[in-house]
Amino acid sequence: MFWLGIAILGGMLSKKPDFVITNMVASASLGLELDLYALASKIPEIEYEPEQFPGAILKFKDPDPKASLLLFKNGKVVCVGCKKREMIEKTIQKTIKMLTPYAKRITKTKKPKIEITNIVASANLHLELDLYKIAYKIPDVEYEPEQFPGAILKFRNPKASLLLFKNGKVICAGARNEKEIKQSLAKAKRLLKPYAEKPSRR
Secondary structure (H helix, E strand, C coil): CHHHHHHHHHHHHCCCCEEEEEEEEEEEECCEECCHHHHHHHCCCEECCCCCCCCEEEEECCCCCCEEEEECCCCEEEEEEECCHHHHHHHHHHHHHHHHHHCCEECCCCCCCCEEEEEEEEEECCEEECHHHHHHHCCCEECCCCCCCCEEEEEECCEEEEEECCCCEEEEEEECCHHHHHHHHHHHHHHHHHHEEEECCC
């Protein structure tokens, strides 16, 4: 029992930051030439106000998938709101099926190549952070508590930004895959640990 207790304690002390993906941003080309005015007039889920923005917005309100897409005339799209690549692929295929009957021209029939450009994840570093000290000691940290309660830590490699809170909770944005998220969180924990007030129990 003694060694089991030591093993459990050691695991708690060396606990790695865990994370949950909350949003993925991806771009793709549908292989369609689109008339955004016609789409907005025929499909209720599409909004188009060209005087405000050159793209139309397609919103899927169903939970499967619950996502939004920016649509452009050349068939390029930006998809937001999905939490898994499989869901992005499903959303893109559903969009192609919906828009093809109204397309001005079909330019490609191959399966679209999807590029994930940004992943947002929430995580816990399991540290109580002194944000004032961190902002003072670490050059790549911005902290203006009168404007926002969190500090911003920016990494160049991997390219990511972390929103830091006192209780050790963080929001990571800018990574393109889970490996980069893990690298960013591990790097952040190593960097911030000397400035932690105490391990967080949350």
